[in-house]
Amino acid sequence: xxxxxxxxxxxxxxxxxxxxxxxxxxxxxxxxxxxxxxxxxxxxxxxxxxxxxxxxxxxxxxxxxxxxxxxxxxxxxxxxxxxxxxxxxxxxxxxxxxxxxxxxxxxxxxxxxxxxxxxxxxxxxxxxxxxxxxxxxxxxxxxxxxxxxxxxxxxxxxxxxxxxxxxxxxxxxxxxxxxxxxxxxxxxxxxxxxxxxxxxxxxxxxxxxxxxxxxxxxxxxxxxxxxxxxxxxxxxxxxxxxxxxxxxxxxxxxxxxxxxxxxxxxxxxxxxxxxxxxxxxxxxxxxxxxxxxxxxxxxxxxxxxxxxxxxxxxxxxxxx
Amino acid sequence: xxxxxxxxxxxxxxxxxxxxxxxxxxxxxxxxxxxxxxxxxxxxxxxxxxxxxxxxxxxxxxxxxxxxxxxxxxxxxxxxxxxxxxxxxxxxxxxxxxxxxxxxxxxxxxxxxxxxxxxxxxxxxxxxxxxxxxxxxxxxxxxxxxxxxxxxxxxxxxxxxxxxxxxxxxxxxxxxxxxxxxxxxxxxxxxxxxxxxxxxxxxxxxxxxxxxxxxxxxxxxxxxxxxxxxxxxxxxxxxxxxxxxxxxxxxxxxxxxxxxxxxxxxxxxxxxxxxxxxxxxxxxxxxxxxxxxxxxxxxxxxxxxxxxxxxxxxxxxxxxxxxxxxxxxxxxxxxxxxxxxxxxxxxxxxxxxxxxxxxxxxxxxxxxxxxxxxxxxxxxxxxx
Numbered sequence: 001x002x003x004x005x006x007x008x009x010x011x012x013x014x015x016x017x018x019x020x021x022x023x024x025x026x027x028x029x030x031x032x033x034x035x036x037x038x039x040x041x042x043x044x045x046x047x048x049x050x051x052x053x054x055x056x057x058x059x060x061x062x063x064x065x066x067x068x069x070x071x072x073x074x075x076x077x078x079x080x081x082x083x084x085x086x087x088x089x090x091x092x093x094x095x096x097x098x099x100x101x102x103x104x105x106x107x108x109x110x111x112x113x114x115x116x117x118x119x120x121x122x123x124x125x126x127x128x129x130x131x132x133x134x135x136x137x138x139x140x141x142x143x144x145x146x147x148x149x150x151x152x153x154x155x156x157x158x159x160x161x162x163x164x165x166x167x168x169x170x171x172x173x174x175x176x177x178x179x180x181x182x183x184x185x186x187x188x189x190x191x192x193x194x195x196x197x198x199x200x201x202x203x204x205x206x207x208x209x210x211x212x213x214x215x216x217x218x219x220x221x222x223x224x225x226x227x228x229x230x231x232x233x234x235x236x237x238x239x240x241x242x243x244x245x246x247x248x249x250x251x252x253x254x255x256x257x258x259x260x261x262x263x264x265x266x267x268x269x270x271x272x273x274x275x276x277x278x279x280x281x282x283x284x285x286x287x288x289x290x291x292x293x294x295x296x297x298x299x300x301x302x303x304x305x306x307x308x309x310x311x312x313x314x315x316x317x318x319x320x
Numbered sequence: 321x322x323x324x325x326x327x328x329x330x331x332x333x334x335x336x337x338x339x340x341x342x343x344x345x346x347x348x349x350x351x352x353x354x355x356x357x358x359x360x361x362x363x364x365x366x367x368x369x370x371x372x373x374x375x376x377x378x379x380x381x382x383x384x385x386x387x388x389x390x391x392x393x394x395x396x397x398x399x400x401x402x403x404x405x406x407x408x409x410x411x412x413x414x415x416x417x418x419x420x421x422x423x424x425x426x427x428x429x430x431x432x433x434x435x436x437x438x439x440x441x442x443x444x445x446x447x448x449x450x451x452x453x454x455x456x457x458x459x460x461x462x463x464x465x466x467x468x469x470x471x472x473x474x475x476x477x478x479x480x481x482x483x484x485x486x487x488x489x490x491x492x493x494x495x496x497x498x499x500x501x502x503x504x505x506x507x508x509x510x511x512x513x514x515x516x517x518x519x520x521x522x523x524x525x526x527x528x529x530x531x532x533x534x535x536x537x538x539x540x541x542x543x544x545x546x547x548x549x550x551x552x553x554x555x556x557x558x559x560x561x562x563x564x565x566x567x568x569x570x571x572x573x574x575x576x577x578x579x580x581x582x583x584x585x586x587x588x589x590x591x592x593x594x595x596x597x598x599x600x601x602x603x604x605x606x607x608x609x610x611x612x613x614x615x616x617x618x619x620x621x622x623x624x625x626x627x628x629x630x631x632x633x634x635x636x637x638x639x640x641x642x643x644x645x646x647x648x649x650x651x652x653x654x655x656x657x658x659x660x661x662x663x664x665x666x667x668x669x670x671x672x673x674x675x676x677x678x679x680x681x682x683x684x685x686x687x688x689x690x691x692x693x694x695x696x697x698x699x700x701x702x703x704x
Binding site: 030032034134142144231237 | 414522
C-alpha cells in the first residue's frame with residue numbers, strides 16, 4: 001500500500017540533502033535565499049502535518065494558529081520578558097503542545113472529522129486574540145522580533161538561515177520517517193486503514209491520534225518561533241484561516257502519506273507564487289488552474305501519482 | 321523510492337532553474353520600485369497611485385527619460401498586508417536591485433517595509449499618512465502626504481471655531497486609523513476639546529452600528545470624528561445616517577477621494593474633512609501657488625483615466641517628482657547622493673502643498689496647504 005515505507009530511508013534523505021546542498025548554486029541573489037528559507041519552513045510544518053493527515057487520517061484546519069502561537073510566543077517572551085530565544089522557543093512549543101493535548105483529548109475519542117471542526121475554531125480564536133490584544137501583540141500592525149541568538153552566536157542573514165533551515169528539515173524528515181516506521185507508525189496506519197479494525201486488534205486509537213496531533217502542532221510551533229526570529233516582524237495574518245488551508249493544500253498536493261511528497265508540496269506552493277508574480281493579475285487564476293489540474297489528474301498527490309506513473313511505464317518491474 | 325527521488329530532483333532542478341532565469345542582470349535604466357495596495361481594503365488609495373506612477377513614467381520615457389536614461393518601474397501589489405509589503409520590499413531591493421522605492425499605500429505596510437528598507441540603505445518615499453513613518457526621523461525614509469497629527473489639528477481647530485468641545489471618536493484599530501487616533505488624543509486638549517467617547521472598528525468590519533449606537537447614547541456628544549481610510553469610513557458614514565445621528569460629522573484626509581462619496585452615497589452630505597488642494601483645484605483662489613500644479617495634474621489624470629482625481633494619486637505624483645528631481649540634482653542614482661538630495665528638497669510645489677524638507681523634517685509640508693472641505697451634493701466644497 002505504501003511504497004515510500006519499504007524503501008531505505010537513507011536514499012531519500014541523502015537525495016534531499018543533496019538537493020538542499022546544491023540548490024544555492026542556482027540562487028542568483030539574496031532574495032532567493034529568503035524565498036528558499038520560507039519554503040523550507042513550510043516544508044517542516046508540512047512534514048509534521050502530513051503525519052496527522054496522511055497517517056493519522058485526521059485534518060487540522062488550525063495549524064497556522066499553532067504556527068502563529070509559536071511565533072508570537074517567541075516574540076513576546078524575548079522582547080517583553082527578556083527570555084533567551086531558545087528558551088522562549090521551547091516554552092512556546094511546550095505551551096502549544098499542551099493546548100493541542102487539551103483540544104485533542106476529548107475530540108480524538110470520537111470518530112470522524114470532529115478534529116477538523118475543533119481546530120478550525122481554535123485557529124480562528126487564536127487569530128482573533130492576536131489581532132485584538134494589541135497591548136501584548138501589537139494588534140493588526142504586528143510586532144518586531146529580535147534576531148535568534150544562542151550561546152552568543154547570532155543567526156543572521158538569509159544565507160545562514162538557509163543552512164539552519166535545511167538542516168532542520170532533514171532532521172524533521174528523519175524524525176518523521178522513524179516515527180512512521182516505529183510501532184506508533186504501524187498503529188497509525190492501521191487506524192487510517194480501518195479504525196474499528198485497529199481497535200479490534202488492540203490499538204489504542206485515541207491515544208495514537210492524540211500523540212501525532214500534538215507532535216504536528218509542536219512542529220508548527222517550533223517553526224513559527226524560528227520564522228518570527230528570521231523575519232524580524234510578524235503580523236496576526238500568519239495565523240489566518242487561509243494560511244491553515246494553504247498548509248493542508250501543500251500536504252494534499254504533494255501527496256498524502258508521503259513525507260517527501262509533503263516536502264515537495266510545500267516547495268511548490270511556496271515557490272509557485274513567486275514565479276507567477278510575472279502574471280500579475282492572473283496569478284491567482286493560474287495557481288488555481290494548476291491546483292485543479294493536479295487534483296483531477298493526480299488525486300493521490302504529485303509524488304505518489306508520479307511514482308505510480310513511472311512504475312507503470314517500467315512494466316511494473318519497479319513496483320515493489 | 322529511487323523513482324521518487326529522481327522525480328523529486330528533476331522537479332526541483334526545473335524549479336530552481338526557472339527561478340534563476342527570471343532574474344535579469346542589472347541594466348542601464350533608472351530603476352524605481354513600488355509596492356502599493358492595489359487590491360484589498362485600501363485599493364481606492366493604491367490603485368490611483370499605481371495608475372499615476374505608470375502614466376508619468378510612460379510619459380517621461382517617451383520624452384527620453386531622466387538624465388538620458390530610461391526609467392524602469394517595478395510595481396508589486398501588497399493587498400494592504402504588512403507582511404507582504406515587507407517581502408516585496410525585500411524583493412525590490414535584493415532581486416530587482418531598484419535605486420529607489422516609492423510606496424507603502426498604508427501606514428501599516430510602510431512601517432513593515434521600513435524594517436527591511438532602512439538597514440538596506442535605499443531611499444524610500446512613503447505615500448502613507450501616519451506620523452510614525454517620519455517621526456522619529458529615519459535616515460532613508462521620507463513621505464509625501466500630510467500627517468495624521470496635522471489632520472487632527474486641522475479638524476480640532478475647525479471644531480473650536482464652531483464652538484464644539486465634546487467629541488466622540490471612532491477609529492480604525494490598525495495602521496493609519498490607530499496612529500491617527502493616538503495623535504488625536506494627544507492634541508485634543510490643546511484645542512480645548514474633550515474626547516467623551518472612543519470606539520474602534522476593524523477595516524474589514526461590514527457594520528459598525530454597535531459602536532455608533534454607543535456613541536449616540538453617550539450624553540453631550542457635539543460632534544463625531546472618524547479616523548480611517550479605505551472602505552471603513554464609508555461604512556461608518558452610512559451607519560451614522562442609518563441610525564439617525566445628526567451631529568456634525570468629521571473625517572480625516574484618509575477619505576479624500578470621490579470613491580468615498582460614491583460608497584457612502586447621500587450619507588456623506590455635510591461631512592467635513594481636511595484635504596489637500598488637489599480635490600478642490602478649481603475652487604482655489606488664483607493667487608494660490610499650488611493652483612497651476614494641481615489643475616494641470618487633475619487634467620492629466622482625468623483625461624487619461626476618465627475618472628475623478630483623488631489626493632492619493634497626488635501623493636504618488638509628488639513622490640515620483642521629488643524622487644526624479646533628486647536624481648537629476650545628484651546626477652546619478654548613487655543611493656546616498658539621492659537620499660541627500662531628497663532631504664534637500666526645498667520649495668517644491670506639489671499636489672500636497674509646498675514641500676521643504678530638512679534633516680529633521682522628512683515630510684516638509686506645513687499646515688498652509690491643508691484645506692477644510694465639506695461634502696455638498698456629492699462634491700467637494702472648499703470651506704476654508
